[in-house]
Amino acid sequence: MEKLKMHSPDLSQDNIAKIRDLFPSCVTEARDEATGKLRLAVDFDLLRQELSDSIVEGPQERYRLDWPGKQEALMTSNAPIAKTLRPVRGESLNFDITKNLFIEGDNLEALKLLQENYLGRVKLIYIDPPYNTGRDFVYADDFSESSDEFLQRSNQKDSSGNRLVANTTSNGRFHSDWLSMMHSRLQLARNLLSEDGVIFISIDDNEQANLKRLCDEVFGSQNFVNTIIWEKRYSPQNAVKWFSESHDFILVYAKDKLNWYPRLLERSADMNARYKNPDNDPRGVWKPENATAQAGHGTKSQFYEITAPNGKTHTLPNGRCWVYTKEVFEKMVADNRIWFGNDGNNVPAVKRFLSEVKQGTACQTIWKYSEVGHNQEGKKEVNQLFPEATVFETPKPVRLLKRVLHLATEADSIILDFFAGSATTAHAAMQLNADDGGNRKVISVQLPEATEENSTAWKAGYQNIAEISKERIRRAGKKILETESHPDWNRDIGFRVLKVDTSNMKDIYYRPDELSQGDLLEAVDNVKPDRTPEDLLFQVLVDWGVDLTLPIRRETLQGKTVFFVDDNALVACFDTGITEELVKELAKHEPLRVVFRDNGFVSDAVKINVEQIFRQLSPSTEVRAL
Structure with missing residues (x-):
């Protein structure tokens, strides 16, 4: 029976497999120095020969972005980790039915x-990362260890609150540390984007050029699609030495620019007010629109005199031609599409009907605070939800994120924000769904970064940022439910809380190429005693790449607890004493x-017969053990 691997994908091996598809002769097998096992490896000498016309080597000058630690950051982003996601029902909202995480x-x-569960499925990623102002914290990723050391460390119990360090300007690697942090995360985020997906990244001048x-x-x-300028302040700051900064940037990149285009914005009332109907x-x-064009763009057939229905003759101004040929123009007049004024004496104009123009307008790259809100508006929105404390100083306004969501998502899109912070993205998605009846789903990721001791948030009982983020979603969702909403909205304001934690397996560090039958025999009970069957279920979902928001049903069959994920998408039983009758x-x-606990069978004979039973009764079922 095949075993689940119990760690995130080894992206370096996946990348080597992609190279093998392009250059089969350049991929071979080599013995891993650490484990002694054979693994896929690239013959770089042969690969260089294959790419000899274009490869750049050694100290030769080239155009690229480099910084100390770049190679280590790339290695770390590819290295697998033996961790899991543990469900926490007590902190979730509508755990069983929500589609949000x-x-x-x-x-x-x-x-x-998330690499296997959401590979190529995310339509929009929005992130508001640390701006690296010298006062921000960055993730203290350890880029000095080998992939094996990283795998082992990731399987230990660590205090994730200690993963952040202050990145002051006196740090000799001020920009390098920030770039390393962003590089590894963006590399992984790109894998999750769909082919028509897009990422929006907020940033200021400190790192805009590097980003x-x-x-x-x-x-x-x-x-690269565009750089958006967001007007984040509505009044100048006079207590500055140089300029009062009024804007931030939002960088926009598509997974494939030819596959992604922003949706049009709704036409404003002012735009529509320009349309009248004086002739009923x-x-x-x-x-009315100008019926002439620059003469240099016209042909001979566009130079002629026009006689209006009242008999008046209209000639062209110098340097102009008519936009239509005489034949087409006469047809337009006959169809009442040319306007000569109420008395027929006006210069001819083309009638442009509102019903025939685009029912929207292209989005500009300068976003005014009057249209999408400003920092003070964002702070006011959060303060209204948290009257007991000031929990965030500069949260993004909901209107800003609604603009991003409108441009980049459809009604059923998956949205990811892995610097969730004040949870404005989740709030905006719920609000937009309530407005248009959509079913957008949001994955929010936030480190439990400790709140500052003696701050108003800390005094109000919020020990970390993740607690505030979750509470903001709860309170915002409740408020949205109290307002008028679209009749088709599914009213999903919930979220499943999953916490990154050590593996459910007892101090066993392995990859598929390191696993032997002897290892399993030695670990008769290889599950940690504090882990629940639902913990094991979610590790299986992660390992097998199953959607983490699918509905889960728990049943008791023959005295054993059985999980049914989306009815028959996956069936799991982690109890011991499983009999052939239950199988x-x-x-x-x-x-x-279907998945069972490796040592869960009543006898070795039953364990041996499991695959045979499924082969006879349900041949299409994949059978695995934990």
Whole structure:
């Protein structure tokens, strides 16, 4: 029976497999110095020969972004981790029916754990990372250890609250540490984007230039869409030495620019007010547009005199031509699409009907606070939800995130924010769903960063940022439910809380190439005593790449607890003493996947017969052991 691997994907091996698809002769097998096992390896000498016309080596000058620690950051982003996501029902809201996730923990580890579940499924990623102002905290990733050391360390109990360190300007690696932190996370985030997906990243002047170069490298400069200027303040700050900063940037990159285009914005009332109907045209309101164009763009057939229905002759101004040929123009007049004024003496104009123009307008790259809100508006929104404390100083306003969501998502899109912070993204998604009846789903990731001691948030009982984020979603959702909403909205204001934690397995560090039957025999009971069957279920969901928001049903069959995920998408039983009769009963459900605890069978004979039973009763079922 095949065993689950119990760690995140080894992306370096996946990348080698992709190279093998392009250059089969350049991939071979080599013995891992640490384990003595054979693994896929790249023959770089042969690969260089294959790419000899274009490869750049050694000290030769080239265009690239480099910093101390870049290679280690790339290695760490690819290295697998033996961690899991543990469900916490007590901190969740509508756990059994919600399609939203809140993942508490290091976002690098969370992104690794989501690689198989959400690979190529996320339509929009929005992040508001630390701006690296010299007062911000950055993740203290350890880029000095080997992949094996990283795998082992990631399987130990650590205090994730200690993963943040102050990145002051006196740090000799001030920019390098920030770039390393962002590089590994963006690399993993790109994998999750769908082919028509897009990422929006808020940033200020401190790292905007570096972030642009970094994103050019991760997403490809050809997939850069635009830099948006957001007017974040509505009044100047006079107590400054140089300029009063009124804006932030939002960088926009598509997974594939040719596959993603922003939706149009709704037309404003002012735009529509320009359309009138002075002649009571049955086709509705219209506005006059110039019937001439620059002469240099016209042909001979566009130079002629026009005689209006009242007999008046109209000639062209110097340097102009008519926008239509004479034949087309006469047809337009006959169809009442040319306007000569109420008395017929006006210069001819083309009637542009509102019903025939785009029912929207292209979004501009300068976003005014009057349209999308400002920092003070964002702070006011959070203060209204948290009257007992000032929990965030500069949260993004909901209107800003609603603009991003409107441009980049459809009604059923998956949205990811792995620097969740004040949870404005989740709030905005719920609000937009309530407005248009959508079913957008949000994955929020936040480290339990400790609140500052003696701060108003700390005094109000909030020990870390993740607690505030979750409470903001609860309170915002409740408030939205109290207001008028779209009749088609599913009213999903919940979220499943999953916490990044050590593996459910007892101090066993292994990868598939390190696993032997002897290891399993020695670990008769290889599950930690404090882990619940639901903990084990979610580790299986992560390991097997199953959607983490699917409905879960728990049943008791023959005295054993059995989980049914989305009915028959996955069936799991982690109890001991499993009999052949129970295996046969589960096989009759014909699940797509089934998983048991490795030492859960009543006898070795039953364990041996499991695959045979499913082969007979449900041949399409994948059978695995934990």
